[in-house]
Amino acid sequence: MKNLYALAALSLSLSLFSCNKGDNLSDRGFVPLPTQISSSSGSFTLNAEQKIQISGNEESLRGIVSYFNQQLSKSLGFELESGTESGSIKIELEANNPEDESYELTISDEEILISANSPAGIFYGVQTLLQAMPVEVFAENTGMQSFEIPAGEIQDNPAYSYRGSMLDVSRHFLPVEDVKHYLDQMANLKLNYLHLHLSDDQGWRIEIKSWPQLTEIGAQTEVGGGEGGFFTQEDYKEIVRYAAERFITIVPEIDMPGHTNAALASYGDLNPGINLPDGDFETVTKSVDKAEDEFKGSNITREAAELYTGREVGFSTLDTDLDLTYEFIEDVVREIAEITPGPYFHIGGDESHVTAKDDYVYFIERVQEIVRDHGKTSIGWDEVATSKLLPGNVAQFWALEENAKLAVDQGNQILMSPAKKAYLDMQYDSTTRIGLHWAAYIELDSAYLWDPATYVDGISKSDILGVEAPLWTETVENRADTEYLVFPRLGALAEVAWSPASSRDWESFKSRIRVMGQRWENQGIGFYKSPLVNWE
Structure with a gap:
């Protein structure tokens, strides 16, 4: 026996x-x-x-x-x-x-x-x-x-030259080791760009030596009131080095002119004078129509904004008429560009609801020039295409097809991140334990069954730089949360970015992602086991 x-x-x-x-x-x-x-x-x-x-x-x-x-x-x-x-x-x-x-x-x-x-x-x-x-x-x-x-x-060989993902470390801060863990998984999937969303209303996450209060004050909280955190420049250099070993390029983002409450809380002199009342987002958004008159007022009191730990967006803006604003941006771009060997600098530009339209256009066009002067190419969320883009700059399509078309009409390329397909923070279905669903519920098949080259009428493959899958972290607090929302969908989106559309097949993918799931299990990764796949 x-x-x-x-x-x-x-x-x-x-x-x-x-x-x-x-x-x-x-x-x-x-x-x-x-x-x-x-x-x-x-x-x-x-x-x-x-x-x-x-x-x-x-x-x-x-x-x-x-x-x-x-x-x-x-x-x-x-x-x-x-x-x-x-x-x-x-x-x-x-x-x-x-x-x-x-x-x-x-x-x-x-x-x-x-x-x-x-x-x-x-x-x-x-x-x-x-x-x-x-x-x-x-x-x-x-x-x-x-x-x-x-x-x-x-x-x-890959279908697209830019195959990326984004980590939002602003809503909830993720430490260096978690970013490295994410880079390891990206490398396994042949992804080659990691976009780091380094600033937002809830937190400023990168040391700027010429503006130290950005991290002394602006990094000290996050969604829900946690302690926050930030990357020192040495931390950031280590992320860049680690990524480069895996043939991944870091794309830093400083979101502006909106999504800037953490900066306004750190330096009140940048504040145009509209602060967010606690728990009164509706009142602020209803004032958008009169925002331009308020910004132009002569009796603005520039006081530091209160730190913000909520989830709502659209209430903050830098003062686009203020010389100090552009001195600030010049310093921020310079310091980050000096430690970023990659070609891109992301300037945000989304959901700046309380910035007057003319002021927004002026701001984006001026900031593009600052980025260019520091040797980088600008990427911005698709709203930036409502301004005149510099040649070679990229619009990241997430929401409005008409904005993407505006960029193409100007001769610029699109980075495809449609929220209804590529946003990793969306729930799989109504039972998903974390995540949001304002764009869509995105099950594994939905993340897989789309073609960037045909997704928007009038935008062809030659107009597209690549595909990026963003993870926003309003509901993500740690590595386990990240893994649950990201995997297996990042595998689907990596295949959308790498493999030719003519060879992709849902039934084939289901059998292959099952094997990929075994690899993830062997690494201790707690991925979502979609009921659409037989994982046994």
């Missing part, structure tokens, strides 16, 4: 920790779906005796090899030797074209080959290779010493 139990245990162990020789590469549950998968017979045996051979720019490849080894080490307890002389796992950087994110992955009995024309392409090939392995590789300390990877060939 003891022998029978031992044999049963051995059989279970083998079923968990190795894939059979006959397993099909196309059944590995790849998310996002590669452009082309060709399965073949046989498999590659990975164990501690294998070596990695790198060819091409060694400096560019060392970091990727280190990343790959770190993933193996967490799970298997060993790393593979690497060098330029020999190895059965070959990594070949054939050129150095940052615009080319394509790669090829070939797996045979004898070797694995990843080739690409850019380091980013190599990195995405590594992500696909990790997903070709047993799902247990995503768990820690498995004790596995050897396993099989099915043979075949994958050719792959």
